Amino acid sequence: MTQTALAAPLVTIRPLGRRPGHSHPHPPAHTPAHAPAHPSAHAEPRTPRHPRAACALPAPPPDADEAAARRELARRFAQRLVEVLAGARPAGQLLRHTTHDGYRQLSGLVRRGPLRSAAGRGRLGLGPVHDSSPAPDAVEVCVRVAAGHRQHVVAFRLERHRRTEVWQCAAVDTR
Template identity: 45%
Template sequence: MPTPPARPAATPASGRGRKGPPGRRDSRRPEPQRQRQQRAGAATARPSDSALRAAAARERERQPPFWFASRLVLVLSGQRPVHSLLRHTRSSAYDQLTGLATHAPLRPRGADRSSPAVLEAHGSRPRDGVIEAFARIVTGDRQRAMAFRLELCPDHRWRCAAVELDGRSAAGRQ
């Protein structure tokens, strides 16, 4: 039986015998000059206003006063159960929060059923490991005030130590 003729060795230019996927020939692929222009433009390009606003909102939400104010609003409006803040509060503050939440003081009422929202939340540090914070909350067409105290615990977590809504604690409401 005769042996088949030997094939000529494949060259890289012919594309046969290559290891790997075939070369891409796509008209949508950017030209090298265009890529250079894009890289040069990216260094001088300014982020859009919406991207800057989104970054500022993410930074604001990472701050302990805003984070706690948002969670407290969810509990006091009846959107979340009180026990969702159990590991984020000290026992005395949990009792205050339970007393406030039974009345759901931030629950939307009347014709305007919009959810309450935190307009701003800020805090001051009277000493290391303590933040005295306040928040302005909007419920419908009304603005409310909330004050709370955060303490840094030995496990390096901020925990709420006291809560007041509209200048009154839960003891004053009963």
């Protein structure tokens, strides 16, 4: 199998605006005193293309109780997910706790069985659960799983359903 080298980029992207200390190559001609400094100086102010009201505001930091509840939710779901991936629990038990895409990913991982052989040799050790909240209704979680001499990583994303307010696993992956 031959390897091909990547071609150089076709377009060079430069930052907008002038570089510091760089002047325009041709300075503008003398502007009459009666002419406005900018052609739209006397025109009506333009409305912005993207009003600030439509821009997403950063998520407020969760209070301590909410953050602790999310951590506990992430830890409990990680435990059950690892049990499913190891074959100690049927995948159907997580069906109502996953979205359609999340269950499709989970069932593919169960068929592949990344933790199943490790579970037969000994006990699985669940390491620390690391979670982050990129949005108010989402939690991304990563957990290390010790299986004998091997280490695995399980990552998943929990999202809160809009209508039911139930947390569901939307994505899962293992390495």
